[in-house]
Amino acid sequence: MHTLDQLNRGELKGVVRLQLSENLTRFPNAIFDLADSLEVLDLSNNNLSDLPEDLLRLKKLRILFCSNNQFTHLPDVLGQCETLEMIGFKSNQISTVSSESLPTQTRWLILTDNKITSLPDDFGRLTRVQKLALAGNRLRALPDSIMGCRHLELVRLSANQLEAFPDALLELPRLAWLAFSGNPFCAERDSHDEFKTVNFRDLELHQVLGQGASGVISVATWQKNPFGFSESVAVKVFKGEVTSDGYPEDELDACLAVGNHDNLVRPLAKVAEADCSALVMELIPAHYTNLGLPPSLVSCTRDTFPVEQVFPIEKIAKIVEQLERLVTHFCEKRVSHGDLYAHNTLISEDGHVLFGDFGAASKYTNLSLQQQQGIEQIERRALGFFVDDMLGLCTERDKSTAVYQSLRSKAFT
Numbered sequence: 001m002h003t004l005d006q007l008n009r010g011e012l013k014g015v016v017r018l019q020l021s022e023n024l025t026r027f028p029n030a031i032f033d034l035a036d037s038l039e040v041l042d043l044s045n046n047n048l049s050d051l052p053e054d055l056l057r058l059k060k061l062r063i064l065f066c067s068n069n070q071f072t073h074l075p076d077v078l079g080q081c082e083t084l085e086m087i088g089f090k091s092n093q094i095s096t097v098s099s100e101s102l103p104t105q106t107r108w109l110i111l112t113d114n115k116i117t118s119l120p121d122d123f124g125r126l127t128r129v130q131k132l133a134l135a136g137n138r139l140r141a142l143p144d145s146i147m148g149c150r151h152l153e154l155v156r157l158s159a160n161q162l163e164a165f166p167d168a169l170l171e172l173p174r175l176a177w178l179a180f181s182g183n184p185f186c187a188e189r190d191s192h193d194e195f196k197t198v199n200f201r202d203l204e205l206h207q208v209l210g211q212g213a214s215g216v217i218s219v220a221t222w223q224k225n226p227f228g229f230s231e232s233v234a235v236k237v238f239k240g241e242v243t244s245d246g247y248p249e250d251e252l253d254a255c256l257a258v259g260n261h262d263n264l265v266r267p268l269a270k271v272a273e274a275d276c277s278a279l280v281m282e283l284i285p286a287h288y289t290n291l292g293l294p295p296s297l298v299s300c301t302r303d304t305f306p307v308e309q310v311f312p313i314e315k316i317a318k319i320v321e322q323l324e325r326l327v328t329h330f331c332e333k334r335v336s337h338g339d340l341y342a343h344n345t346l347i348s349e350d351g352h353v354l355f356g357d358f359g360a361a362s363k364y365t366n367l368s369l370q371q372q373q374g375i376e377q378i379e380r381r382a383l384g385f386f387v388d389d390m391l392g393l394c395t396e397r398d399k400s401t402a403v404y405q406s407l408r409s410k411a412f413t
């Protein structure tokens, strides 16, 4: 994080990346002094509502983040910034997105949690866009031209006002991670009576285990355990607000709809109270570790891995086999996971997989057979990308094996 003082004193000359958060209400002019070098500008968490019309003077600007500001429209000047390819305006008040505001070379567009009712008709001219985050808006439909966005791989549409499933998405040849729960066309949430409902006051929360976008997970023991669950459990208490993947209530609904599987963290019970929604689940044993790391600004939609991460091909085959069985289970339950990634996968030393994070999951039982098949194909593409990622971790020696070749035929690149 930098300061306005540093900027005004000329101390930041030559920086490639600038991050300022000081309740700014106006774009600081001194930023233009960095035009020769500035590639990444992060003005998130300020009070900005517009950008200067000569922003294009920042000739090298590739990445612009303005989340948590007061924008009511996406500034038109963005469309004239010749090198700008990543745009993030999450949690503003944006209701209008003009065609002029979208640079043709956009790869990454984050407009989560705004008030957008429609996208420009010619959206499909963004033929390079790979990642499109629109959850928590007021979209009623998508422009059919979106079919032209042939590089789209990740799309978030949850928590909108879509009246019908956007069939145009089924035409996208690379789409692999899709979230669409919490729209009027979706099936209603289920009460999941097959799972016990417990009182929140019967649980005693202890140390925090982790925190996802949608809730906080803690170890808990029972004050009262009428159903005889294990003495120690994990409890995810949902925060209630919309996340970049959708509504927490839909996460709980989808997670319970998928139910039990050998490769899922076992859901045990739910808390469904007016002021508290929570999921009680089995504790993940401490020796399970993350298989991958989330995507970076460079990898965009693809997971990243520590350079030293290497696996023998037999272990990779075992991991892939478990994921394949899991995807078959998702399809049988008519739930799309929407976030099938190594970074959501935990593995034990001997290669047993525990998979999680239903934040982007969407139920699709009520859709037409053709739509259901299309959605399954999208999830299987994510599995194909996953296989490709796993093969990237294979030892050089194992690349000549028959197992490698057989897995290669399942990979999507």
Ligand SMILES: Nc1ncnc2c1ncn2[C@@H]1O[C@H](COP(=O)(O)OP(=O)(O)OP(=O)(O)O)[C@@H](O)[C@H]1O
Binding pocket: 209, 210, 211, 212, 213, 214, 215, 217, 234, 236, 265, 281, 282, 283, 284, 285, 344, 356, 357, 358, 359
């Ligand atoms: N049943 C559990 N037992 C032990 N630890 C858990 C359990 N569930 C979650 N955790 C811990 O909490 C962290 C957050 O989990 P969660 O599934 O909510 O979110 P995430 O997938 O990491 O994040 P996001 O939803 O933002 O993508 C996990 O990385 C893990 O460390």
